[in-house]
Amino acid sequence: MTVVSSPLAGRAIGLSSVPDPVFSGAMVGPGTAIDPVREPSEALSPVDGVIVSMHPHAFVVLDGEGHGVLTHLGIDTVQLNGEGFELLVSKGDTVTRGQPLVRWNPADVEAAGKSPICPVVALEASPGSLGQVAEDLEVKAGDQIFLWH
Template identity: 50%
Template structure:
């Protein structure tokens, strides 16, 4: 889905950067993976930031208002400072349980501090994506 459609003003207004949002499949979407090769610069049960070799950071946030869960229902598989490859599983979680608890399971994937027009190649709204698909190109 378009970032502008995310039900959170910080993400929808692009305050932290442009990107796309993933609506995870309740079963297939249980593993959050590294969207790029790089180093984990920040990791929480509900979110992580990876810096690529070019220094650009990508934030993946698992659900909206999930920080309120204090890590309950999330399993972190890597730690800050770990080097990861695109597709490595970083966090396992249960999107259906998040939604059952009254929160959105939508996952913003953000190019941190990038200009609004810096991204190309994002899939159209409603497009099915897999862990091997490119979500956007940061030009």
């Protein structure tokens, strides 16, 4: 079982509230989403593992059980071409839960006309494989947001 932690402080709102059909329809996997506090922050690794994908707006950490956890920093933020995001690690790096991976400011993303909501997704997880999914509650960075069985 993998404990997945919130990469950010904010409000867990659930994937169905994400303003993007790919995420709200759980097409890439189940999970939840964080509506982050609007201040400069660091997105933290949600699990211990290896960075298998690293972009300014999104990253995937593969844990020791082969579970890939995607964190997407805002919606349509790929269109910002990395502006406002500072990578703190690289693809292939081994990271620990709670380690800062990207520095960014959700308020700047919102000012650029993009949603700062951050989906946190269990990639290709089977239906029903997640438990204790956080929705409709305040979370601190590092708080548990779901279990992956």
